[in-house]
Amino acid sequence: MDFARGFGGFIPFPALARAHGAPPVAGVLRREPADFRVDEELGFEPEGSGPHHWLLVRKTGCTTPYAARLLAARYALPVREVGFAGLKDRHAETTQWFTVPARAPGHDPGSGEIAAGVRIVRAVRGRRKLRRGVHAGNRFAITIRDVEGDRKAFADRVGRVARAGVPSYFGAQRFGRDAGNVAAAAGMLRGDARPPGRLARGLYLSAGRSLLFNQVLHRRVGAGTWNTYVPGDAVVIAGRRRALAPGASPREGGLAEEWVAALRAHPTGPLWGRGARGGVAAQALAFEAAALAGCEGWQAGLEAAGLAADRRALRVVPSNLEWNKSAADGGLVVRFSLSRGAYATAVLRELVGDRAGA
Numbered sequence: 583m584d585f586a587r588g589f590g591g592f593i594p595f596p597a598l599a600r601a602h603g604a605p606p607v608a609g610v611l612r613r614e615p616a617d618f619r620v621d622e623e624l625g626f627e628p629e630g631s632g633p634h635h636w637l638l639v640r641k642t643g644c645t646t647p648y649a650a651r652l653l654a655a656r657y658a659l660p661v662r663e664v665g666f667a668g669l670k671d672r673h674a675e676t677t678q679w680f681t682v683p684a685r686a687p688g689h690d691p692g693s694g695e696i697a698a699g700v701r702i703v704r705a706v707r708g709r710r711k712l713r714r715g716v717h718a719g720n721r722f723a724i725t726i727r728d729v730e731g732d733r734k735a736f737a738d739r740v741g742r743v744a745r746a747g748v749p750s751y752f753g754a755q756r757f758g759r760d761a762g763n764v765a766a767a768a769g770m771l772r773g774d775a776r777p778p779g780r781l782a783r784g785l786y787l788s789a790g791r792s793l794l795f796n797q798v799l800h801r802r803v804g805a806g807t808w809n810t811y812v813p814g815d816a817v818v819i820a821g822r823r824r825a826l827a828p829g830a831s832p833r834e835g836g837l838a839e840e841w842v843a844a845l846r847a848h849p850t851g852p853l854w855g856r857g858a859r860g861g862v863a864a865q866a867l868a869f870e871a872a873a874l875a876g877c878e879g880w881q882a883g884l885e886a887a888g889l890a891a892d893r894r895a896l897r898v899v900p901s902n903l904e905w906n907k908s909a910a911d912g913g914l915v916v917r918f919s920l921s922r923g924a925y926a927t928a929v930l931r932e933l934v935g936d937r938a939g940a
Contacts, residue, residue: 588882591794607730608936609935611936616675620678643674646669664681671755725913729934743929748899799851817838819841828861902919
């Protein structure tokens, strides 16, 4: 997909390089929304008192913005006053927290269904509005149906992924249906079209950044360096958000390359914006420049949009990864947790081939 000079680099999700080789089994994913279960893990509890209602919402087959609009209508609020921590999959059964301001003193929102497939399952008071990215992560339970292949090799692959992690690609949903957000982002950054609103603009900018990140990670997987330290890498310590400067060592002692080898830190790739070239040095900088050749339009457009450069871990290690047979049809159920921002589909593509092509 090339929209004009400098806007290349998009690799469809199924074509991205795998770190552990072809999956040993294949099956059907997301035959129904309940096959893809996502539970948000805040990492903290609401205070129990304060000027906001914290609402734990279970939704099936709908997007997070759709649920936010329903809540805004229910409480007669502008949708901008509805808070949530992250966007969850549409084709899934998910639980996540929302907040709304408590306008009427003593008003109890209660629980129950507010629309088909959207139900409040818990309500509690809190002191602040929920902001994007404050949750710790998500817990997944994913059913794979009509499984074919070597199940012993699958068990071995699960163990390998649990020990070594996977490339932390942005998933296909980041780029919209049929990668429509990529085309829209290119048009917006070239100045050919205007986004229909602030939310769409944010989605398009995210698609552009994610495209460049995936391009770099794809090349590092191909080079066998997605999970190793390259001289000049900026690394991020597991569980933290800010990357160390190139060549810096963790304040706890030891070398960055030692931490990466021990899974205590991860090499990073670019979330493009102003100052992006300052994120890495030496060999790592040269590698990223080569990987992003032909993407100059994306880079210039993201900088002109005012985004500040950031870094993202190239590797994610799922925690509590386990599997068992599905009681219903002999398929497989895979369970694991991921830190915020990581995609379950990045884990699944190393474990299972998708026979439906979803």
